[in-house]
Structure formats: C-alpha cells, structure tokens
Amino acid sequence: MAYHEHTDHQYFRNLRQGAPKAVEGFQALDNAVFNNPDAVIPLKYTELMAVAVALTTQCPYCIEAHSTGARKAGATEEELAETVMVATALRAGAAVTHGWQAMKFFTQAQESNA
Template identity: 30%
Template structure:
C-alpha cells in the first residue's frame, strides 16, 4: 500500500471505478462529459469554474487536471488565480456568515 493517501498516478486510474460498478460508473462519466460540453457556458468558462471548485473541495487530482485543462485552453494564470479567489471568498464568506448564527444564539442565551 502507498504510504500517502494521494498518489498523482491514481488520477489516470479514475476510469477504473467503473470496473466495480459498470452501470453507475458509466452513468457518472456520461454525465461528467456532458456537463463539460459547450452549452450556455463555454467549455473555457466551465474549466475555470471547475478549477475554483477543485480548490474549494481541496481535491489534488482535480487541481492537477484543471490546471492542465486551463493551460490547454489558453486560460492565463491571472484568470486561474482570480477564479481561485472567487472560491476562497465564497468559502471564507460561508464561514463568516455563520457568525450571524453565533450572534443569534449568543444573544438568545444571554440576559
């Protein structure tokens, strides 16, 4: 067994998850591929969203994959960094907005 939880080489094996459940695996990858096709959003825009979300969910495989995908699409590093800040802002905001819940509870319990 690997001594670390993440191995970059495992990204290439992603498709293998279908081997243990062909039906659900195929459904997932069909869905995944459809999501990233050009639609109301361009494939380029979707790639940037995926990069931001990859950081928010802190998935090292996704970060590798969508940094490379962005380079291939001609996305520039400034755009990539801005996208990550959007993710960071939402994640930070999501933490902070719960401060209102804390304040509500504090006030309710306090005389």
C-alpha cells in the same frame, strides 16, 4: 504514507467493477459537461468554474485536472489567479455566514441558561 498519490486513479477500476452503472452515469455526465460542442459557456470558463469548485471542495485531483484543462482551453495565469481568489472569497464568506449560526446557537444557549 501519503493520502493523495498521483497513482490513485488506478483504483477507479474498483469503482467501475463495484458500481458499473453509476460509474457509467458519472462518466456520461462528465463528458456532457466538458466535451459538449453545443455548450453555451466556452470551455475555458467551464474549466475555470471547475477549478473554483475543486478549490472549495478541496479535491486535489480535480484541481490538477481542471487547472490543466483551463490552460489547454486558453485560460491565462491571471485568469486562474483571479479564479483562485474568487473561490477564496466564497470559502471565507461561507465561514462568516456559518459563523452567524455559531453566534445564534451560542446566544440561544446563553438565553436558555438565563
């Protein structure tokens, strides 16, 4: 069984039934962000930012939706590739900075045993 299936969106109705006000709020937020004619940031860049976030949060559905949205909004393959690499650099950077914490805890543990 696959964890991510293209038909998983059908279960959104379960969310809508179980938490209708929250789902309504989420949809209003999503609509305000991605369908805002008064937005200062052009949709192409909003979609590319969404791709970068989707890559770092590893949401396959968001990656699909926002990569497609970026293309529809006029993004080029080169812009998408650069977005992927920006997200990659940030993800790697986060691992390095969390590595600082690992080194700190390791050192503190070593000092407490001394």
